[in-house]
Amino acid sequence: MTMEMQAVATANTVLLSGRVAAEPEERVLPSGDRLWTCRLVVPRTDVRVLASGRRGPSVDVVDLAGWSGRVRRSMSTWHAGDVVGVEGALRRRFYRAGGQTASRVEVEVTAARVLRRATSG
Secondary structure, three states: OOHHHHHOOOOOOEEEEEEEOOOOEEEEOOOOOEEEEEEEEEEOOOOOEOOOOOEOOOEEEEEEEEOOHHHHHHHOOOOOOOEEEEEEEEEEEEEEEOOEEEEEEEEEEEEEEEEEOOOOO
16 A cells, blocks of 8 residues: 555545435334435436447436434425435445345435425426
């Protein structure tokens, strides 16, 4: 490891802005803990051309989880199509499903706000 690499501080900070894919949902875990979840569609700025000649994905879909009271209150007001900004940390969560252990990666949201409401049709 070079001296330059040693001097770099590490951090797990995620900043995203994108469109809420569907209505957020409140979940109550077996422990009684409550959280709000939803998916955020985030446009990519660098669309790649794959080896096959096809274009790569132009968006990423990111799972969000809101645990704190303030974030849960904010997420509870979101609607599909709203554009939101979130700050948080990347988390890998393990759970039991169908008798097996599974995992998923999501952003644990620590701050969130609506940037633009969806237009109703």
